[in-house]
Amino acid sequence: MLKKNAETIVSIRDVHKSFGQLEVLKGVSLDVKKGEVICVIGPSGSGKSTLIRCINALNNIQGGEINVCGIDLTDPKLDKLELRKRVGMVFQQYNLFPHKTALENIIMAPTMVLKQDRAASEKRAFELMQKVRLEGKEHAYPGELSGGQQQRVAIARSLAMNPDVMLFDEVTAALDPETVKEVLVTIKDLAQEGMTCILVTHEMGFAREVADHIYFTDNGVIVEHGPPKTFFNKAKDPRTKEFLSQIL
Amino acid sequence: MYEPVQQGKILSGIWMTIILSFYCLILSVVIGIVGAFAQGSKNRFIRGFVQGYIQFFRNTPPYVQLLFFYFALGQFTPTFSPDGWLEVPIISNVGWAIISLSFFAGAFNVEIFRAGIEAVADSTKEAAESLGFSRFQTFRYVMFPLAIRVSLPSLNNNLINLVKTTTQAYGIAVPELLYQSVTIWNDYPSAQYPTMLLVFVVYILLVGVLVMSMNSWEKRLRIPGYGQ
Numbered sequence: 479m480l481k482k483n484a485e486t487i488v489s490i491r492d493v494h495k496s497f498g499q500l501e502v503l504k505g506v507s508l509d510v511k512k513g514e515v516i517c518v519i520g521p522s523g524s525g526k527s528t529l530i531r532c533i534n535a536l537n538n539i540q541g542g543e544i545n546v547c548g549i550d551l552t553d554p555k556l557d558k559l560e561l562r563k564r565v566g567m568v569f570q571q572y573n574l575f576p577h578k579t580a581l582e583n584i585i586m587a588p589t590m591v592l593k594q595d596r597a598a599s600e601k602r603a604f605e606l607m608q609k610v611r612l613e614g615k616e617h618a619y620p621g622e623l624s625g626g627q628q629q630r631v632a633i634a635r636s637l638a639m640n641p642d643v644m645l646f647d648e649v650t651a652a653l654d655p656e657t658v659k660e661v662l663v664t665i666k667d668l669a670q671e672g673m674t675c676i677l678v679t680h681e682m683g684f685a686r687e688v689a690d691h692i693y694f695t696d697n698g699v700i701v702e703h704g705p706p707k708t709f710f711n712k713a714k715d716p717r718t719k720e721f722l723s724q725i726l
Numbered sequence: 727m728y729e730p731v732q733q734g735k736i737l738s739g740i741w742m743t744i745i746l747s748f749y750c751l752i753l754s755v756v757i758g759i760v761g762a763f764a765q766g767s768k769n770r771f772i773r774g775f776v777q778g779y780i781q782f783f784r785n786t787p788p789y790v791q792l793l794f795f796y797f798a799l800g801q802f803t804p805t806f807s808p809d810g811w812l813e814v815p816i817i818s819n820v821g822w823a824i825i826s827l828s829f830f831a832g833a834f835n836v837e838i839f840r841a842g843i844e845a846v847a848d849s850t851k852e853a854a855e856s857l858g859f860s861r862f863q864t865f866r867y868v869m870f871p872l873a874i875r876v877s878l879p880s881l882n883n884n885l886i887n888l889v890k891t892t893t894q895a896y897g898i899a900v901p902e903l904l905y906q907s908v909t910i911w912n913d914y915p916s917a918q919y920p921t922m923l924l925v926f927v928v929y930i931l932l933v934g935v936l937v938m939s940m941n942s943w944e945k946r947l948r949i950p951g952y953g954q
C-alpha cells in the first residue's frame with residue numbers, strides 16, 4: 479500500500495502533560511503517516527482528549543515533542559495560525575456558532591482566516607454541504623438542525639480550511655444511535671478519499687472497519703497498538719483484554 | 727401652562743437631557759465592549775488596569791466623580807480663545823458630564839459584558855481558535871455576539887439607570903431638564919409641583935423609548951432554533 483512509504487505527518491514523541499499535580503499523559507509516542515486513519519480508544523479519563531488536543535495546541539505539553547506537518551509544537555515561537563490551517567478539529571459537542579447559519583459557519587474561517595474571496599468560499603461551502611449530505615440545509619441555523627446534522631456541518635466547517643489532518647474527539651458520543659451512522663459514513667468517505675484522520679472513538683465496529691492502526695490508552699500511556707485485526711483478535715495486555723471484553 | 731420663555735427652557739432642557747443620554751449610552755457601551763475585550767488580554771497589566779478602573783468607578787459615588795472630573799481635571803485642560811478675550815476650556819461642562827457619566831456606566835457595562843462572555847461555553851471559543859481565528863476575531867464574531875444576547879437584560883437596567891443619572895449633571899450647571907426646571911421654580915415657587923410632575927413624565931417617556939428600542943433590538947437578535 480501507498481501508505482507504507484508515505485511521509486509521517488504527525489509525530490508524537492514521549493509526550494508528558496499535567497494539569498497541576500495530575501499527570502495525564504505519561505510519555506506517549508505515536509506516528510501518523512499521510513493518508514492514514516488511526517483510532518485512539520481507552521477507558522474514560524485515560525487522556526484521549528488531552529492527547530488529541532495537544533496535536534493542535536489547544537493543550538500545551540510539559541515534556542516530549544510533537545511535530546505536525548513539519549511544525550514543531552514545542553517551539554516557543556510556534557505560529558499557531560499556521561498550525562491551525564493544517565489541522566482541523568471536530569468536537570463531541572459540535573460547537574457550531576449558534577448565531578450563524580450552516581453556510582456562514584462554514585465560510586467564516588476561509589474568508590476571515592485564509593482571506594479567501596467570499597463567492598469562492600460560498601461555492602466551496604455548497605460543495606461541502608453536498609459532501610456531508612446536507613444540501614438544502616445551507617441557510618438553517620444550528621438550533622434548527624439535529625445533532626447528527628450539526629456534527630456534519632461541523633465536519634464541513636473544518637474541511638473548508640483544507641486541512642492536512644483531521645482530529646475527531648468522540649464526535650458521535652452525543653448522538654443517538656440512528657444518527658451516529660450518518661456521521662460515521664461521512665468520516666468514512668473522508669478516510670477513503672485519503673484524508674489523514676486521528677479519531678478518538680468508542681465505536682469499535684467503526685474502528686475495526688476504517689482504522690489502519692489502533693492505539694489503546696490507559697492511565698496516560700499507550701498500552702498496546704496495532705492494526706485492527708491483530709488488535710482486536712490477539713490483544714496481549716491484560717488491560718486491553720479487559721477493556722475489550724467489557725465493550726465488545 | 728407655561729409662558730414662552732419657560733416653555734423654551736423646558737424644551738431646551740429636554741433636548742440637553744436627550745443629548746447627554748444619547749452620547750453617554752453610546753460611549754458607555756463602547757467602553758464596556760473595549761473593557762470586556764481588554765479583560766481577556768494575556769497582559770497582566772492591561773487586566774489590572776481594567777480591574778482598577780471598574781473598582782474605582784463602580785465603588786465611588788457618580789456625583790463625586792462628576793465634580794472631580796469637572797473641577798479637578800477641568801483645571802488642567804487646555805483652553806482656547808475664540809475672540810481673544812474669553813478663555814474657553816476645550817472641554818465644556820457638558821463634555822465633562824458626558825465623559826464622567828460614560829466612564830461611570832461603562833464600568834458596569836464591562837462587568838455586564840464579561841458576565842455574558844463567561845456564559846458562552848469555552849468549547850465555542852475553542853472551536854473558533856482551532857479554526858485559526860485570532861483573539862480579536864474570536865471576540866468580535868463569536869464571543870461578543872453571543873454574550874450580548876445574554877447580557878441584554880442587565881444592560882437594559884444599567885442604561886435606564888444611566889439616563890436617570892444624567893440629572894446629576896445639574897451639579898456642574900449643565901442646562902439639562904432638572905437644571906432648567908429648578909431655575910423655573912426658583913423664580914415661580916407656585917410652579918414647583920407641576921414642574922416636578924413634568925420632569926417625572928418626561929423621564930417616564932424617555933426611559934419608555936429606551937426600553938422599547940432595547941426590546942426590539944432583543945427581538946432582532948433572537949437566534950432561530952436557539953434557547954426557545
Ligand SMILES: Nc1ncnc2c1ncn2[C@@H]1O[C@H](COP(=O)(O)OP(=O)(O)OP(=O)(O)O)[C@@H](O)[C@H]1O
Binds near residue numbers: 497520
Ligand atoms: N483542563 C483540565 N484541567 C484539569 N484536569 C483536566 C483537564 N482536562 C482534563 N483533565 C483531567 O485529565 C484526565 C484525562 O482527561 P481526558 O479528557 O483526556 O480523558 P478522556 O480519555 O478523553 O476521557 P473520556 O473518554 O471521558 O472523554 C482526567 O482525569 C481529567 O479529569
Ligand SMILES: [Mg+2]
Binds near residue numbers: 527528648
Ligand atoms: Mg474525552
